[in-house]
Amino acid sequence: MTGPAATAPILDIRDVLMRFGGVTALQEIDYAVPGGVIQAIIGPNGAGKTTLFNCISGRTAPTSGTISFEGLEIQGLAPHRIAELGISRTFQHVALFKRMSVLENVMLGRHPRTRCGFLAAGFRVGGMRAEERRIREKALDYLDFVGLAETAGRESGTLPVGKQKILEIARALATEPRLLLLDEPAGGLNMRETEELGELVQEIRKLGITVMLVEHDMNLIMDISDRILVLHYGKVLASGTPAEIKENSAVIEAYLGMDDGERPAAQKPGPGY
Amino acid sequence: MGRKNWLILLGAAIFIAAFPWLVAQFKAISHYVDVMVFAGIFSLVCLGLSLLMGYAGQISLAQAAFFGIGAYASGILTTKFGFNSLVAMAAGMTISGAIAWLVGVPSLRLKGHYLAMATMGFGVIVNIVLAEEVNWTGGPSGMADIPPFRIGTFTIDGEIAWYYAVWAVVFCALIFCFHILHSRVGRALRAIHEEERAAESMGVPTARYKVRIFVLSAVFAALAGSLYAHYVACVNPSSFNLMWSIRFMLMVMVGGMHSLWGAIVGTVLMTFVGNEWLQVFAELEILVYGAILLIVALFLPGGIVSLVPGRIFRRKAPEATLAEGAGS
Numbered sequence A: 001m002t003g004p005a006a007t008a009p010i011l012d013i014r015d016v017l018m019r020f021g022g023v024t025a026l027q028e029i030d031y032a033v034p035g036g037v038i039q040a041i042i043g044p045n046g047a048g049k050t051t052l053f054n055c056i057s058g059r060t061a062p063t064s065g066t067i068s069f070e071g072l073e074i075q076g077l078a079p080h081r082i083a084e085l086g087i088s089r090t091f092q093h094v095a096l097f098k099r100m101s102v103l104e105n106v107m108l109g110r111h112p113r114t115r116c117g118f119l120a121a122g123f124r125v126g127g128m129r130a131e132e133r134r135i136r137e138k139a140l141d142y143l144d145f146v147g148l149a150e151t152a153g154r155e156s157g158t159l160p161v162g163k164q165k166i167l168e169i170a171r172a173l174a175t176e177p178r179l180l181l182l183d184e185p186a187g188g189l190n191m192r193e194t195e196e197l198g199e200l201v202q203e204i205r206k207l208g209i210t211v212m213l214v215e216h217d218m219n220l221i222m223d224i225s226d227r228i229l230v231l232h233y234g235k236v237l238a239s240g241t242p243a244e245i246k247e248n249s250a251v252i253e254a255y256l257g258m259d260d261g262e263r264p265a266a267q268k269p270g271p272g273y
Numbered sequence B: 001m002g003r004k005n006w007l008i009l010l011g012a013a014i015f016i017a018a019f020p021w022l023v024a025q026f027k028a029i030s031h032y033v034d035v036m037v038f039a040g041i042f043s044l045v046c047l048g049l050s051l052l053m054g055y056a057g058q059i060s061l062a063q064a065a066f067f068g069i070g071a072y073a074s075g076i077l078t079t080k081f082g083f084n085s086l087v088a089m090a091a092g093m094t095i096s097g098a099i100a101w102l103v104g105v106p107s108l109r110l111k112g113h114y115l116a117m118a119t120m121g122f123g124v125i126v127n128i129v130l131a132e133e134v135n136w137t138g139g140p141s142g143m144a145d146i147p148p149f150r151i152g153t154f155t156i157d158g159e160i161a162w163y164y165a166v167w168a169v170v171f172c173a174l175i176f177c178f179h180i181l182h183s184r185v186g187r188a189l190r191a192i193h194e195e196e197r198a199a200e201s202m203g204v205p206t207a208r209y210k211v212r213i214f215v216l217s218a219v220f221a222a223l224a225g226s227l228y229a230h231y232v233a234c235v236n237p238s239s240f241n242l243m244w245s246i247r248f249m250l251m252v253m254v255g256g257m258h259s260l261w262g263a264i265v266g267t268v269l270m271t272f273v274g275n276e277w278l279q280v281f282a283e284l285e286i287l288v289y290g291a292i293l294l295i296v297a298l299f300l301p302g303g304i305v306s307l308v309p310g311r312i313f314r315r316k317a318p319e320a321t322l323a324e325g326a327g328s
Helices: A049-057 A079-085 A102-109 A118-123 A128-146 A161-174 A191-206 A218-224 A242-247 A249-256 B003-024 B032-055 B063-081 B085-108 B114-132 B159-181 B184-194 B196-201 B206-232 B242-255 B260-277 B279-299
Strands: A009-020 A023-034 A038-042 A064-069 A087-089 A179-183 A210-214 A227-232 A235-240
Touching: A009 A049, A009 A210, A023 A049, A023 A210, A023 A227, A023 A235, A038 A049, A038 A191, A038 A218, A049 A064, A049 A079, A049 A087, A049 A179, A049 A210, A079 A087, A079 B196, A087 A161, A102 A128, A102 A161, A102 B184, A118 B159, A118 B184, A118 B206, A128 A161, A128 B184, A161 A179, A161 A191, A191 A210, A191 A218, A218 A242, A227 A242, A227 A249, A235 A242, A235 A249, B003 B032, B003 B159, B032 B063, B032 B159, B032 B184, B032 B206, B032 B242, B032 B260, B063 B085, B063 B114, B063 B206, B063 B242, B085 B114, B085 B206, B114 B242, B159 B184, B159 B206, B159 B260, B184 B196, B184 B206, B196 B206, B242 B260, B242 B279, B260 B279
Parallel strands: A038 A210, A038 A227, A087 A179, A179 A210
Antiparallel strands: A009 A023, A009 A064, A227 A235
16 A cells, blocks of 8 residues: 555544434445545445535535534535635536636635736726736636646636536645645546546645545555545445555445355456446 | 737727717717716716626626615715715725625525525515605706716716817726636636635635625626716606616627627617617607527627637637647
8 A cells, every 4th residue: 555654633523413304325424534645435336435524515504413624614604715725626427617618717716815806907006917917827827737737728618528627626625725626526537637637636646635525436545545535325434545445344244235155255346436 | 908808909099088079070960979878887887787797606686776876875975965976986895885885795604595585585676765765866857966076176068078188087997807717816816716625625715705796796886876976966766777688788798708899799788779779669668679699699698799709808718829720
């Protein structure tokens, strides 16, 4: 296993319960994400992975329980507050500003780190021009980092899906998060793109950003993650290093729907499971 | 604000500057200068409304009410309290903005078109107040003898002076709006309109931004109302009713609500339609407006500016010019 040893948790999820009407999407979620790791969350569809992301990023407030980010309780805060605190995310279904340019999408990501308001903008005062210039430079830096610099002037909706996914990551990075949530970043990517995504995620971790990702591509997960959390029917089924998870009989049973002893326990669940 | 918009602005400014001279050549249309003063005043209302509708994706049916608040604030403060006209104007804009904030905060925190409903109710209330508070507003017959607009010893006097003063304000307001659109704030507004979820998660306080743009639109409307009161010198509640709010909306839609130029083109056109060319329909005017609204909504959702070839009036979509040749 690669990656740094566990440090103080950057995110501490305590006894989180999430109900939508009569449906319990998450229950008894107790989990601490160490700082500086790549933390994967896996589980069958409907296991509550995206719901957990939504609770962390402020889209929904958990019914009960606490979520602490760097020691500060954030459950129930508005999404823009959580972005300001240093958590950013991408979406399972690409949510770019399609009619804005690639560059403008990333420039928008600078929002929580910049100040200019209506009057400063309208009258072009208060250091507004200088700030605008800095926003543009920073945005270009992030585009460069993810390798999309040449597409800066294009309307973002015209990019191929693979590049749109990467652009979402650049936009999220522009908010200067310390925790980055990636919701199925490899969905719709081909094999080569998935490989590049894996490298990008590791580069991001090297910047000191903790990455949590929900993903179905097992090869990618096993390759890059330091830790895996397995959700099943809204509960924590298992957690540990990729090697531990591969050996975990409960996980194999949940994923393969059987445990008849004929399959070797160490069989690697392939993509598509 | 890009080079393209400055060029259009220059062209528009030359046209506006030459317009009084042009129409003076023809006796039959020499009163068009007067119509253009109104068109300029209404343009201010519609610029604010265009930001609100086209960029924040919200509909307000109270713009005539804010227009009225500006007009009556100027009327009452100058005639009854002897305020300087500039101070009265600023007061009207402040009051209007504060009221918009009070109406906007609860209704804009809800999703969907609650603002349209809330503002419609609010507009009706304002109109009733204007008609009933006879001691202050003169009731249904309104107030007269509002003094001319005076800054120090300088008085805006006569049609031509008003024409240039109003259009100078319109151009300043236009530049102000363009500056907002091409800034951090404008990007946030466009982002909210396109993909609200993502905008929120990238740190944009969406409710707060919607409230602020609504307040801004109310301030613009009050500015226009103040100019209106001083220009016509007498006001009455019927100029500020729901029908006028709908007209303002129509002006923005006819011109094209995703373009600030559209707001101005639509306003000028609809002012001429309303003041000049539709008078023959008299009471049936409202039917004609309804028909125009339907036709625009069904066949020309981008408004008149979408008919202009190329991307001249279109909001610049991709920011930089780094486009990869074939792209977009």
